[in-house]
Amino acid sequence: QSDGPIKTETKEEIKFPVETTGRIVSFGGHPNWINDMKKLLPNVTFYSPDVVPNKDVIKNAEQVWIQTNCISHAAYYRIESALGEKTQLRFFPNQNARSCAEKMAGELKK
Numbered sequence: 798q799s800d801g802p803i804k805t806e807t808k809e810e811i812k813f814p815v816e817t818t819g820r821i822v823s824f825g826g827h828p829n830w831i832n833d834m835k836k837l838l839p840n841v842t843f844y845s846p847d848v849v850p851n852k853d854v855i856k857n858a859e860q861v862w863i864q865t866n867c868i869s870h871a872a873y874y875r876i877e878s879a880l881g882e883k884t885q886l887r888f889f890p891n892q893n894a895r896s897c898a899e900k901m902a903g904e905l906k907k
Contacts, residue, residue, distance in 0.1 A: 813837045813895075815902045819859040823901075824849070824876055825868030826889075833894035838901060849875050856881040862901060864889045 817840040825846045826834065835843055844850060846868045855861060856879055863873060865888055880886060887904055889897040 811899055811902050813898065814839050815898070815905075817841055817902075817905055820857055821860045821862070821901075821905070822850075822854060822858045823862040823864065823889075824872065825864030825866070827867050827892075830864065830867070830892060830894050830897075834898060837894065837898035841901070846872060852879040855879040856884065858884050860885045860887055860904070862887045862889060864892075864897070866892050 814836060815838055817838060821838075821841045823834065823841055823843045826843070828845065831843045831845060834841070841862075842854075846864075849872050855876055858881070861876060861880060861884055863876065863886070865873070877886070887901070890900055891897065
């Protein structure tokens with residue numbers, strides 16, 4: 798016996814490029830992934846895995862995102878130790894740029 802139509806959640810379609818506000822930085826990722834991400838999220842600052850910027854960049858960011866598939870443990874720990882009290886630390890789910898951009902855009906809406 799049915800209680801009516803089955804309701805399914807529909808995934809909200811994200812229109813890229815997404816314009817973000819606030820200080821958002823990302824660390825890690827292969828060069829091609831970084832280039833793809835820059836096209837999808839042009840207001841986010843992306844740093845290659847071999848670059849760890851001034852601690853103030855990290856401390857003053859609203860969100861710091863880490864691409865764990867391509868970053869050294871040492872760089873990760875330097876970033877983590879520089880986080881500000883209110884800085885949110887987030888991680889990308891995989892190596893697919895579109896999937897990662899959707900994850901980031903979804904988190905920014907919260």
